Amino acid sequence: MLLDDLHGIAKRERAEQARHEQHIVVCTGTACASARSAEVQAALEGGIKVRGLEKRCAVTPGGCRGLCAAGPLVTVQPQGTLYQGVHPEDAEAIIESLETGAVVERLHCHTDTPFFTRQQKVVLEQSGLLNPDRVEDYIAHGGYEALVHALTEMTPAQVLEEVVRSGLRGRGGGGYPTGLKWSTVAKAISDQKYVICNGDEGDPGAFMDRSVMESNPHRVLEGMLLAGYAVGASVGFIYVRAEYPLAVKRLEAAIKQAKKLGLLGANICNTPFSFEIEIRLGAGAFVCGEETALIASIEGERGQPRPRPPYPAESGLWGKPTLINNVETLANVPPILQRGGDWYARIGMDKSKGTKVFALTGRIVHTGLIEVPMGITLREIVYEIGGGIPDGKQFKAVQTGGPSGGCIPADQLDLPVTYESLASVGSIMGSGGMIVMDETSCMVDVAKYFMEFSMAESCGKCVPCRVGTAQMYQLLDRISKGEATLDDLALLEDLCDMVKHTSLCGLGQSAPNPVISTLKYFRDEYLAHIVERRCPAGVCKMSSPAHNGHVSELAHKEGVR
Amino acid sequence: MKATPKSINAPRVVTLKINGQDISGREDESILDLARENNIFIPTLCHLDGLTDIGACRLCLVEVQGMNKLQPACVLRPSEGMEVNTDSPRLQRYRRMVIEMLFAEGNHMCSVCVSNGHCDLQAAAQILGMDHVRLDYFSKPRTLDGSHPRFVFDENRCILCTRCVRVCAEVEGAFTWGVMGRGIDSRVITDMDERWGESTTCTGCSKCVAVCPTGAIVDKGKGASEMVKHREFVAMLREQREREG
Amino acid sequence: MQPKKLTPPNDDKRWRLVGATMRKHGFLPSALIETLHTVQEAFGYLDDQSLRWVALNLRVPLSRVYGVATFYNYFTLKPQGEHTCVVCLGTACYIKGAPDILEAIQAQEDIKPGETSADKKVSLLIARCIGACGLAPAVVYDGEVVGKLGPEQALARINAWRANKAEEVAHAAG
Numbered sequence: 011m012l013l014d015d016l017h018g019i020a021k022r023e024r025a026e027q028a029r030h031e032q033h034i035v036v037c038t039g040t041a042c043a044s045a046r047s048a049e050v051q052a053a054l055e056g057g058i059k060v061r062g063l064e065k066r067c068a069v070t071p072g073g074c075r076g077l078c079a080a081g082p083l084v085t086v087q088p089q090g091t092l093y094q095g096v097h098p099e100d101a102e103a104i105i106e107s108l109e110t111g112a113v114v115e116r117l118h119c120h121t122d123t124p125f126f127t128r129q130q131k132v133v134l135e136q137s138g139l140l141n142p143d144r145v146e147d148y149i150a151h152g153g154y155e156a157l158v159h160a161l162t163e164m165t166p167a168q169v170l171e172e173v174v175r176s177g178l179r180g181r182g183g184g185g186y187p188t189g190l191k192w193s194t195v196a197k198a199i200s201d202q203k204y205v206i207c208n209g210d211e212g213d214p215g216a217f218m219d220r221s222v223m224e225s226n227p228h229r230v231l232e233g234m235l236l237a238g239y240a241v242g243a244s245v246g247f248i249y250v251r252a253e254y255p256l257a258v259k260r261l262e263a264a265i266k267q268a269k270k271l272g273l274l275g276a277n278i279c280n281t282p283f284s285f286e287i288e289i290r291l292g293a294g295a296f297v298c299g300e301e302t303a304l305i306a307s308i309e310g311e312r313g314q315p316r317p318r319p320p321y322p323a324e325s326g327l328w329g330k331p332t333l334i335n336n337v338e339t340l341a342n343v344p345p346i347l348q349r350g351g352d353w354y355a356r357i358g359m360d361k362s363k364g365t366k367v368f369a370l371t372g373r374i375v376h377t378g379l380i381e382v383p384m385g386i387t388l389r390e391i392v393y394e395i396g397g398g399i400p401d402g403k404q405f406k407a408v409q410t411g412g413p414s415g416g417c418i419p420a421d422q423l424d425l426p427v428t429y430e431s432l433a434s435v436g437s438i439m440g441s442g443g444m445i446v447m448d449e450t451s452c453m454v455d456v457a458k459y460f461m462e463f464s465m466a467e468s469c470g471k472c473v474p475c476r477v478g479t480a481q482m483y484q485l486l487d488r489i490s491k492g493e494a495t496l497d498d499l500a501l502l503e504d505l506c507d508m509v510k511h512t513s514l515c516g517l518g519q520s521a522p523n524p525v526i527s528t529l530k531y532f533r534d535e536y537l538a539h540i541v542e543r544r545c546p547a548g549v550c551k552m553s554s555p556a557h558n559g560h561v562s563e564l565a566h567k568e569g570v571r
Numbered sequence: 572m573k574a575t576p577k578s579i580n581a582p583r584v585v586t587l588k589i590n591g592q593d594i595s596g597r598e599d600e601s602i603l604d605l606a607r608e609n610n611i612f613i614p615t616l617c618h619l620d621g622l623t624d625i626g627a628c629r630l631c632l633v634e635v636q637g638m639n640k641l642q643p644a645c646v647l648r649p650s651e652g653m654e655v656n657t658d659s660p661r662l663q664r665y666r667r668m669v670i671e672m673l674f675a676e677g678n679h680m681c682s683v684c685v686s687n688g689h690c691d692l693q694a695a696a697q698i699l700g701m702d703h704v705r706l707d708y709f710s711k712p713r714t715l716d717g718s719h720p721r722f723v724f725d726e727n728r729c730i731l732c733t734r735c736v737r738v739c740a741e742v743e744g745a746f747t748w749g750v751m752g753r754g755i756d757s758r759v760i761t762d763m764d765e766r767w768g769e770s771t772t773c774t775g776c777s778k779c780v781a782v783c784p785t786g787a788i789v790d791k792g793k794g795a796s797e798m799v800k801h802r803e804f805v806a807m808l809r810e811q812r813e814r815e816g
Numbered sequence: 817m818q819p820k821k822l823t824p825p826n827d828d829k830r831w832r833l834v835g836a837t838m839r840k841h842g843f844l845p846s847a848l849i850e851t852l853h854t855v856q857e858a859f860g861y862l863d864d865q866s867l868r869w870v871a872l873n874l875r876v877p878l879s880r881v882y883g884v885a886t887f888y889n890y891f892t893l894k895p896q897g898e899h900t901c902v903v904c905l906g907t908a909c910y911i912k913g914a915p916d917i918l919e920a921i922q923a924q925e926d927i928k929p930g931e932t933s934a935d936k937k938v939s940l941l942i943a944r945c946i947g948a949c950g951l952a953p954a955v956v957y958d959g960e961v962v963g964k965l966g967p968e969q970a971l972a973r974i975n976a977w978r979a980n981k982a983e984e985v986a987h988a989a990g
Contacts, residue, residue: 040948041963212944217948293891310884312750379950468754481672508664514627762878
């Protein structure tokens with residue numbers, strides 16, 4: 011495979027697509043599929059056949075457009091008209107509009123709104139536009155060009171250099187500089203190295219990686235191949251959650267297609283570079299998002315983390331140097347190679363370069379998947395892209411980073427979204443879950459929810475996480491029921507400090523974060539539960555009503571007037 | 572043929588400071604080893620000489636200058652110029668809390684325990700000054716397996732240090748002991764959570780009895796005065812094997 | 817050393833699928849999780865017999881196989897009911913009312929998550945996040961994701977399973 015061959019495939023594919031004047035692209039991502047987009051697709055295909063329009067118009071499956079709550083989504087190309095909430099019975103109207111040229115207003119989703127215009131897409135740029143089942147379509151959109159160019163024109167060191175220059179940082183949570191990670195693995199001396207793509211997206215409230223794997227599987231493969239070339243690895247593993255059957259199916263198909271075209275396997279592009287990719291299914295353990303636990307899982311063992319150092323970059327899978335990047339990180343690599351690290355570094359702010367994909371959910375008008383440049387403010391995300399809070403309710407907090415992150419209150423909404431700024435307010439960038447909460451959410455309940463999660467997902471290896479999360483959960487449960495004392499609150503804070511600083515891995519070290527951040531910004535809610543035995547949001551059920559003696563006694567103690 | 576001095580692969584010797592004291596050590600020794608060689612005490616529970624270290628109990632956490640996270644001394648390797656501190660009010664507080672957590676998790680009643688007086692958990696509690704437990708006791712009912720003709724496994728006293736699991740796998744090679752479940756529901760088991768006495772893999776070697784830090788795995792029918800455990804053999808066995816190659 | 821010939825515990829054809837997965841991975845111990853996935857897909861759950869057979873063929877100690885099978889949420893050691901109902905408790909679903917759905921199902925079926933109803937009709941499970949946050953709150957009925965549910969609608973799907981069965985019974989009797 012040379013660049014000319016690749017361009018040939020792209021040309022043929024474009025010619026093939028041009029045979030049809032119009033394309034109706036039906037989203038087949040998980041959200042739209044569960045809103046029965048397959049039936050919509052069938053209805054559209056049927057309708058087109060009935061009218062004899064097969065020559066003029068093709069119906070194709072597409073990936074995620076991001077506005078998941080409004081599914082099923084249908085796009086008419088080349089006009090780019092987006093329809094939302096399409097039901098099979100709407101097919102007729104859409105087909106009719108093809109002939110009349112008019113837009114079906116009642117289904118029309120305007121794409122000149124902030125939800126679309128305020129976004130900047132790099133990772134998701136092709137999502138929803140290309141057919142995830144066809145490698146040719148990916149190639150027609152410029153796919154694998156970066157790989158072929160890198161293999162035939164660049165040295166591994168030059169590929170690495172572009173990634174370093176881009177300033178890309180890990181999108182899985184920690185924000186470790188990707189270029190630095192790559193160069194550590196590249197420098198390691200070994201007969202065998204591995205690349206692992208971490209697709210074990212486990213944060214409750216996050217579905218960015220699922221969408222990328224479903225909508226653009228070849229982008230992930232290309233990113234892995236480039237990584238493999240740069241660090242000198244010959245085998246890659248994609249670790250995907252078993253809960254993502256569609257992502258697994260699409261990746262499996264993509265691997266087969268890439269192999270067939272010689273873009274994967276031995277001597278790719280007639281160079282000495284060989285690379286194989288295998289899929290490994292996760293089995294439901296959040297802790298496997300942690301590098302060393304993920305490695306243990308691929309080795310077929312209990313997903314328990316190991317102390318670092320040594321880091322996987324020196325001693326990882328089967329003791330060999332191993333590069334682990336998450337899906338979104340790797341999906342950023344092909345465009346970086348295509349357009350240059352400097353181009354990428356111009357997007358973003360300070361030490362946070364490029365874009366970030368967020369799963370915007372919770373009490374927000376536009377639920378869905380968004381991609382924004384780093385440095386955008388939370389206010390812009392919530393009120394412009396997200397369209398604000400529904401039902402005239404008041405914004406209370408936005409939660410980022412899942413069980414490892416924190417809740418950011420209203421007075422911090424003008425914070426720019428960067429790794430450092432989110433950390434400065436006690437949260438983290440995390441993998442990209444962004445959950446908006448309004449006055450109907452109780453922050454004690456939210457903290458309890460995340461602690462229950464961490465407790466259930468603790469692997470049980472180290473004492474502080476195994477016992478500490480269970481202890482903290484019990485205390486939060488007592489607080490939420492109005493059964494706790496101020497001594498309990500003090501104990502909870504001690505436990506937070508201890509578990510954070512003594513746990514073995516990131517899960518335990520960050521498990522107290524939701525409690526710490528809600529205590530920092532919403533301490534009054536905790537006190538209301540403890541002192542007044544009431545839940546201000548009306549979420550928690552108190553075991554017994556407050557009695558005056560209790561209140562005054564406690565109020566005296568805390569100095570509440 | 573006379574052994575030639577090991578070339579580039581031999582571990583380097585570095586100098587470092589532990590609690591301000593100048594110390595030299597090989598790069599492949601742990602900070603725990605080096606501290607003990609120099610009579611500096613660091614408490615441990617999951618560590619046992621001769622077994623692979625896992626850094627799980629967190630008692631041996633130490634402060635290292637330039638590293639923002641506390642490091643387990645049992646797996647931490649020295650580097651040139653490293654400065655380690657093994658004792659501070661904060662470390663003492665954390666260590667006491669670890670012991671508190673273990674007491675709250677299991678059902679430990681020293682006065683009726685056969686290991687009373689020679690239990691590693693009890694000793695750690697005394698040394699670290701853990702005189703009361705602020706945490707809630709889980710008081711979960713746990714099982715006692717007396718099906719083995721010679722040994723008893725009392726899960727109430729298990730602290731999940733996995734010394735038994737490691738000695739069974741690494742030294743005896745039987746792999747009878749394992750861990751099932753996860754988090755707070757983790758349990759030490761024999762084979763597929765079967766009765767020990769019916770195990771098809773147990774060789775009856777009694778190594779697990781010797782290494783168990785508490786009264787969780789003990790000899791049947793022994794009184795507290797007889798149930799003193801001897802553990803030095805594990806490290807010796809390992810050494811012998813390495814020597815014989 | 818590999819066993820010369822795979823002798824399944826019985827002549828159930830599904831063992832071939834399991835054997836194929838193990839062969840694909842060269843009978844390496846690291847194939848344990850992949851193999852357990854195949855067992856569960858083929859048999860619906862992991863029983864004692866299959867765990868022992870996998871242990872034997874992959875040369876993994878029994879205690880390790882059991883340790884792995886009980887570590888991961890996705891694996892179940894108990895047979896499931898005729899239908900499964902997975903309530904997502906991801907954050908988005910949680911704050912949009914998933915706890916009410918869960919409570920309603922628990923009350924009606926008198927089961928806790930991980931259990932199967934007395935008539936073996938419905939198994940109730942909870943998921944950490946199925947990644948359908950845009951559809952919160954979501955429930956997965958026999959593998960089909962259904963979103964934006966309230967407690968009544970969630971129960972209606974379960975009741976429909978029962979009703980269908982009743983119809984079939986009536987049909988057979990009639």
